[in-house]
Amino acid sequence: MIQEIRIPDIGDAEAVEVVEICVAPGDQVTQDDVLIVIESDKASMEVPAGIDGVVEEITVAVGDEVQEGKVIARLASKADADADADADADADVAGASPTDENLSAAEREAPAAPEEAPAAPEEPPAATEQAPGASQQEIPAAQTETVANAGDGRILEIRVPDIGEAQNVVVIEVTVAPGDQVTETDVLVVVESDKASMEIPANHRGAVQTVHVAEGDEVDEGTLLVTLELTEAHGHVEAEAAVEAKTSPQAPAEPAAQSTAEPVAQSTAEPSPGVTQENEARGQAPKKATEVYAGPAVRRLARELGVQLADVNGSGSRGRIVKDDVKSFVKSRLSGGQGSEASAGALPAITLPDFSRYGEIEIVPLSRIRARGAENLHRSWVNLPHVTQHDEVDVTDLEAFRRSLKDEAESRGVKLTPLAFIIKACCRALQAFPAVNASLDMAQGAYILKRYYRIGMAVDTEEGLVVPVIRDADRKGIWELSEEVIVLAEKARAQKLGMNDLQGGTFSVSSLGAIGGTGFTPIINAPEVAILGVSAMRTKPFWNGSDFEPRQMLPLSFSYDHRALNGAEAGRFVSYLGDLLRDVRRLAL
Numbered sequence: 285m286i287q288e289i290r291i292p293d294i295g296d297a298e299a300v301e302v303v304e305i306c307v308a309p310g311d312q313v314t315q316d317d318v319l320i321v322i323e324s325d326k327a328s329m330e331v332p333a334g335i336d337g338v339v340e341e342i343t344v345a346v347g348d349e350v351q352e353g354k355v356i357a358r359l360a361s362k363a364d365a366d367a368d369a370d371a372d373a374d375a376d377v378a379g380a381s382p383t384d385e386n387l388s389a390a391e392r393e394a395p396a397a398p399e400e401a402p403a404a405p406e407e408p409p410a411a412t413e414q415a416p417g418a419s420q421q422e423i424p425a426a427q428t429e430t431v432a433n434a435g436d437g438r439i440l441e442i443r444v445p446d447i448g449e450a451q452n453v454v455v456i457e458v459t460v461a462p463g464d465q466v467t468e469t470d471v472l473v474v475v476e477s478d479k480a481s482m483e484i485p486a487n488h489r490g491a492v493q494t495v496h497v498a499e500g501d502e503v504d505e506g507t508l509l510v511t512l513e514l515t516e517a518h519g520h521v522e523a524e525a526a527v528e529a530k531t532s533p534q535a536p537a538e539p540a541a542q543s544t545a546e547p548v549a550q551s552t553a554e555p556s557p558g559v560t561q562e563n564e565a566r567g568q569a570p571k572k573a574t575e576v577y578a579g580p581a582v583r584r585l586a587r588e589l590g591v592q593l594a595d596v597n598g599s600g601s602r603g604r605i606v607k608d609d610v611k612s613f614v615k616s617r618l619s620g621g622q623g624s625e626a627s628a629g630a631l632p633a634i635t636l637p638d639f640s641r642y643g644e645i646e647i648v649p650l651s652r653i654r655a656r657g658a659e660n661l662h663r664s665w666v667n668l669p670h671v672t673q674h675d676e677v678d679v680t681d682l683e684a685f686r687r688s689l690k691d692e693a694e695s696r697g698v699k700l701t702p703l704a705f706i707i708k709a710c711c712r713a714l715q716a717f718p719a720v721n722a723s724l725d726m727a728q729g730a731y732i733l734k735r736y737y738r739i740g741m742a743v744d745t746e747e748g749l750v751v752p753v754i755r756d757a758d759r760k761g762i763w764e765l766s767e768e769v770i771v772l773a774e775k776a777r778a779q780k781l782g783m784n785d786l787q788g789g790t791f792s793v794s795s796l797g798a799i800g801g802t803g804f805t806p807i808i809n810a811p812e813v814a815i816l817g818v819s820a821m822r823t824k825p826f827w828n829g830s831d832f833e834p835r836q837m838l839p840l841s842f843s844y845d846h847r848a849l850n851g852a853e854a855g856r857f858v859s860y861l862g863d864l865l866r867d868v869r870r871l872a873l
C-alpha cells in the first residue's frame with residue numbers, strides 16, 4: 285500500500301522552504317527516520333516518515349516552497365506490503381509535528397500509528413495527524429530577566445523558555461563560554477527532550493558573563509542558563525526597553541518582561557577568536573560554535589560520531605550542515621584525508637563545569653614537564669591501537685640470587701633492584717624479536733628495525749614523569765645497568781637530564797613495583813612500538829604438582845602497538861622474557 289506523506293500543520297507560516305532531503309527512492313525507513321527538513325523564517329522542522337516502509341518517490345526538491353498538506357513523499361508501507369501485496373490504495377499520512385509553539389498538549393502526545401486516508405490530490409487535508417517522536421529544531425525567544433547594572437553594561441539572565449509539556453529537558457550543547465561576544469541570533473545552549481531539540485539564542489548583543497549549566501544537566505522552564513552583560517549600543521530595541529523599564533537600584537532582581545526578540549535560524553555573528561583546530565589547520569575563516577547551522581538530527585548524528593559541527597562545512601542552502609556533510613567529514617578523517625593530523629581535534633571535547641558551584645577549589649598550573657608529558661601520552665593513546673598483555677613470572681630464583689649479591693652491591697655502592705635484571709632480559713628478548721625494537725613507518729608501509737638497544741626508563745619525579753634512556757643497554761652488565769638506573773633517576777629528579785639522556789629510546793620499561801599494584805596499562809612511548817610495565821612482586825602459593833609452595837611472582841604488563849605486533853607475537857615475546865627472568869642463568873647463554 286502506498287502512503288503519501290504530507291507537510292504537517294506549520295502554524296502561522298504560509299509557506300516553508302525545503303532545505304534538506306534526507307532519503308532517496310528505494311531507501312528503507314522506519315517511522316522516526318527524517319524524510320526532509322523544512323524551514324520557515326522562525327524555525328526548522330524535520331518531517332519524519334511516520335511509518336515503517338520503503339521510499340517510492342520524493343515529490344519535492346531542495347529549495348521548493350511548500351505549504352501545509354503538500355505531498356512530499358510516497359512510501360510503500362512495509363507492514364502492509366508484507367500483509368497484502370495487492371493493496372495499492374494511497375493514504376495520507378501527516379509526517380511531522382509542527383513547532384512546539386503551535387502544538388497543543390494533545391498533539392504533543394500524539395499516538396504512534398499513522399493516520400491513513402483515501403488518496404487525495406496535493407491539496408491540504410482537512411486535518412493532519414502528528415507523528416510521535418518527531419525531532420524538531422525550534423528557536424524560541426529565551427526568557428530574560430534583568431538582574432543588575434554592572435559597570436557600564438546591564439546584566440541579563442537568559443532562562444529556559446516555555447518548553448510546553450516537557451517536564452525536564454537535557455542540555456545537549458553549550459555553545460558559548462564566559463567572555464564570548466554574542467549577537468541576537470547566536471545560539472547559547474541547545475536542549476533536548478525525548479521529542480524535540482531546541483536552540484536557545486541570546487536575543488541580545490553582549491558578552492557572556494557566566495554559563496550556569498553544563499552538558500548533561502537537566503533543566504526546566506525558567507532554569508537560569510547564561511548571564512549576559514549587554515552591549516548598550518547594539519542591544520535589541522525591545523529588549524532594551526524591557527531592561528530599561530525593569531532596572532532599578534531598589535529592585536535589582538525583579539524579573540523583567542519576557543524578551544520579544546525575533547529569532548532567526550542562522551547566525552550572522554562575526555567570527556570569534558575561538559578558532560577550531562580544524563578550521564585553523566585549513567587556513568579557513570574561524571567558525572564559532574554559535575555559528576553552526578544544523579538541525580537536531582544532524583546535531584544528534586554529530587554527537588554520536590564525536591564530530592564537532594564547527595569543523596564541518598555545510599553544503600545545504602545558506603551553509604546548512606546536512607547529514608551527508610557529517611558523514612563525508614568522518615569518511616575523510618578515516619581515510620587520512622584533510623585534517624587527519626589533527627585527529628585529536630575530532631574527539632568530543634570534555635567541557636569543564638564550574639566546579640566551584642559544588643565546593644572549594646584550587647587552580648594549580650601544570651608543570652612544564654607534566655604538560656608536555658600529558659600531550660605525548662595523549663598523542664600516543666589516540667594514535668596507537670594499544671593492547672596490553674599481562675603475565676606473571678616466577679622470580680623466586682632471581683630474588684634469591686639478587687639477595688645473595690646484597691653485600692657485594694653495598695661494597696660497590698649500588699642498590700641492586702630487580703630493574704637491572706629486567707632491563708637486561710628485555711634487551712635479550714628484543715634481540716630475539718626485532719619487531720619489538722622497531723618503529724612503524726606507515727607512509728612507507730615498513731618497519732624500521734633498530735640494531736641498537738636503548739632502553740627508556742620511566743622515572744617518577746615531583747615535576748612529572750620523565751623517561752631517560754640507557755644507551756647500549758644490551759652491552760652493559762647488571763652492575764653497570766644498576767649504576768645507570770641510579771644515576772639517571774637522580775639526574776631526572778634533580779632536573780639535570782640533558783637532551784642526550786632523553787633521546788633515541790627503542791623500548792621502555794615502566795616499573796611501579798616499589799609502589800604496588802597487580803597490573804596496569806602502560807602507554808607506549810611513541811614512536812616506539814611497545815613498553816613493559818612492571819608491578820609489585822608478591823609471594824603467592826604455587827602448585828608444583830603435589831604441593832603448594834610459596835613463590836615470588838612478578839606481574840608484567842606489556843603494551844604494544846597492535847599495528848606493529850599481533851597478539852601471538854606479543855604473547856611469545858612476553859613468554860620469552862618470562863623464561864629469562866625465571867632463570868637468569870639463561871642471560872649468560
Ligand code: CAO
Pocket residue numbers: 699700701702703704741742743744745749769773794795796797798799805806807818819820821822838
Ligand atoms: N616488586 C617489589 N619490590 C620492588 C619491585 C617490584 N617489582 N621493584 C623494585 N622493588 C623494590 C626495590 O627492590 C627496592 O627495595 P629495596 O630497597 O628493599 O631493595 C624498592 O622497591 C625501591 O626501589 P626503587 O624504586 O628505588 O628502585 P627501582 O630500581 O625499582 O626503580 C625507578 C627505579 C627510577 C624506575 C623508580 O624509582 C621509579 O621512579 N618508578 C616509577 C616509574 C613510573 O612512574 N612509572 C609510571 C609511568 S606511567 O607508565
